[in-house]
Amino acid sequence: MSLWADRVLPGLVEKACRSTTILAERRRWIPRAHGEVLELGVGSGLNLAFYDAARVARVTGIDPAGALLARARPRAEAAPVPVALVAAPAEALPFADRAFDSAVITYSLCSVDEPARALAEVRRVLRPGGELILVEHGLAPPADAGTRRWQRWLTPLWRRAGGGCRLARDMTAILRAAGYDVDALTSGYTEGARWLSYTTQGVARPA
Numbered sequence: 001m002s003l004w005a006d007r008v009l010p011g012l013v014e015k016a017c018r019s020t021t022i023l024a025e026r027r028r029w030i031p032r033a034h035g036e037v038l039e040l041g042v043g044s045g046l047n048l049a050f051y052d053a054a055r056v057a058r059v060t061g062i063d064p065a066g067a068l069l070a071r072a073r074p075r076a077e078a079a080p081v082p083v084a085l086v087a088a089p090a091e092a093l094p095f096a097d098r099a100f101d102s103a104v105i106t107y108s109l110c111s112v113d114e115p116a117r118a119l120a121e122v123r124r125v126l127r128p129g130g131e132l133i134l135v136e137h138g139l140a141p142p143a144d145a146g147t148r149r150w151q152r153w154l155t156p157l158w159r160r161a162g163g164g165c166r167l168a169r170d171m172t173a174i175l176r177a178a179g180y181d182v183d184a185l186t187s188g189y190t191e192g193a194r195w196l197s198y199t200t201q202g203v204a205r206p207a
């Protein structure tokens with residue numbers, strides 16, 4: 001057991017993920033999910049309160065971090081929809097093909113070790129017509145070369161301290177390369193430090 005990973009980091013991650021801006025993004029996007037929903041990197045369950053009981057049959061939340069899943073449990077019990085929490089990585093989902101109508105990723109694709117594999121798994125488990133709802137921070141645009149340099153320079157340290165979070169992933173490019181239609185995604189800076197706040201959000205569908 002690591003004191004940092006199991007005791008300190010979960011509280012810090014949760015605090016960072018509860019800013020007013022991030023809560024507004026959750027409130028905006030999470031109610032779009034419908035039917036059988038898979039949430040990848042569910043963490044401490046901060047999205048669970050925002051699912052729409054009229055649209056969602058069940059949320060299955062996966063995450064490899066037991067300490068974060070433990071924090072998610074009370075939120076799962078209080079959620080307006082049935083929730084199942086499963087310890088698993090996004091790169092190897094323990095679910096049948098075409099089992100879900102919606103997939104949700106918020107601030108987690110930065111942390112998975114193999115995003116291409118994770119997105120291939122999402123494609124596999126989504127039904128035809130299914131959608132991926134995404135809110136994710138990542139690499140600043142080419143015009144902001146200074147911020148990009150910072151992001152690349154900081155990543156090795158940030159990744160070690162921040163539970164695997166990479167600052168310099170081009171989220172739109174990763175999704176496009178994984179075969180998703182990214183036309184409905186938008187990107188821009190939200191509040192706070194530029195190296196952490198360039199955010200891509202919206203709905204991506206397997207093309």
Ligand SMILES: C[S@@+](CC[C@H](N)C(=O)[O-])C[C@H]1O[C@@H](n2cnc3c(N)ncnc32)[C@H](O)[C@@H]1O
Nearest residue numbers: 017041042043046065089090106107108111112
């Ligand atoms: C910054 S937290 C975000 C948690 C949550 N999605 C939210 O919006 O509050 C990043 C999450 O990604 C999870 N994660 C890291 N590697 C993962 C993987 N391979 N598969 C799924 N989740 C992963 C972490 O355990 C953590 O819960």
